[in-house]
Amino acid sequence: MAVDPASENDPDLDPALAAAVDRLAAAPALLIALDFDGTLAPEVDDPAAARALPAAHAALLALHALPATTVALVSGRSLESLAAVGGMPDEVPLVGSHGLEVRLRPDDVRPAATPQDAERVRLLRLRLEPLVSAVPGAWIEQKPAGFAVHTRRVEGAEAAASLIDAVRAEAAAHDAGLTVRDGKNVVEFAARDATKGDGLRVLRAELGSPAVLFAGDDVTDEDALGVLVEGDLGIKVGAAPTVAAHRVADPRAMARVLERLRDARRESAATTR
Ligand SMILES: [Mg+2]
Known part of the structure; x- marks a missing residue:
C-alpha cells in the first residue's frame, strides 16, 4: 500500500x-x-x-x-x-x-429501561419525592434508567447527610433491588447499569x-x-x-x-x- x-x-x-x-x-x-x-x-x-x-x-x-x-x-x-x-x-x-x-x-x-424498569423507578421516585421536597435546596434529576437525588445546594452538611440517609433507607425498604450509587452530594438509584x-x-x-x-x-x-x-x-x-x-x-x-x-x-x- x-x-x-x-x-x-x-x-x-x-x-x-x-x-x-x-x-x-x-x-x-x-x-x-x-x-x-x-x-x-x-x-x-x-x-x-x-x-x-x-x-x-x-x-x-x-x-x-x-x-x-x-x-x-x-x-x-x-x-x-x-x-x-x-x-x-x-x-x-x-x-x-x-x-x-x-x-x-x-x-x-x-431504550435504557424496559417498561417494567421504568415503572419500578417511577414508583420509587413517587415515594422519595416528599422527603426530597421537604429539604430546601435538594432536587431530583431524572436519568435514563433511574434518577438522582442532589444535595449540593442544601444548606448544612448535616441536613444533606440526613436526607441522603433517609432516601437510602426508604429506597431499601421499598425496592432493595435497584442499584444505588453514591457520589459527591448525590445518590443515584437505577434499574439498570451499563x-x-x-x-x-x-x-x-x-x-x-x-x-x-x-x-x-x-x-x-x-x-x-x-x-x-x-x-x-x-x-x-x-x-x-x-x-x-x-x-x-x-x-x-x-x-x-x-x-x-x-x-x-x-x-x-x-x-x-
Ligand atoms: Mg471524554
Whole structure:
C-alpha cells in the first residue's frame, strides 16, 4: 500500500501508532467508535457548546462515506445531548449514557429501561419525592434508567447527610433491588447499569464483528478499551493511566490519527476494488 505520510513529517503520531493505524485500515470491515468530549472535541465550560475539531469532523465524515466502514460515537452524554453536539449524519450509530442508551439507526433506538424498569423507578421516585421536597435546596434529576437525588445546594452538611440517609433507607425498604450509587452530594438509584464496554459490544455484534478503533480520554472509556480484542486498536487521549496500547496527547493529535486512517482506508478501498 502506497500510503505515504512519512512519520518524520507527522510529529503527532509515533511510528508504532502510525503502523497500527495503517494495519487497521486494511481490515475487511471497520468500526470507528469514539468518545466525544476530550477526544474529538476539546473540553469547554458549556457542554452544549462542545464541537469536534474541524479536522476530526471532516475525517469522520469521509470515513463514514467509505465502504465497509462504520463511524459511531460512544459517550456519557444522553443520546439527545450527543445527537445535538455530535454533528454526524442521522444514520451514524450513537451510544449514550455510558452504554445505557443505544441508537443503531434513527428507527432503531434501544431504550435504557424496559417498561417494567421504568415503572419500578417511577414508583420509587413517587415515594422519595416528599422527603426530597421537604429539604430546601435538594432536587431530583431524572436519568435514563433511574434518577438522582442532589444535595449540593442544601444548606448544612448535616441536613444533606440526613436526607441522603433517609432516601437510602426508604429506597431499601421499598425496592432493595435497584442499584444505588453514591457520589459527591448525590445518590443515584437505577434499574439498570451499563458501561461503554457494554455499548461497544452491542455495536460490534450488530455490525457483524468488524475490527474496532476505540479512543477515549476518561476513566469510563477504560471499560471500552478493556473489551478490545486482537486486531483492534485502542487509543488513550491524554496522560492518565490506561489499558490502551497507544496514546495521543490531545484531540488535535487524535484528529491526525483520523486523517491518517481516512487516507489509508481510501487507499485500501481503491486497491481492493
Ligand atoms: Mg471524554
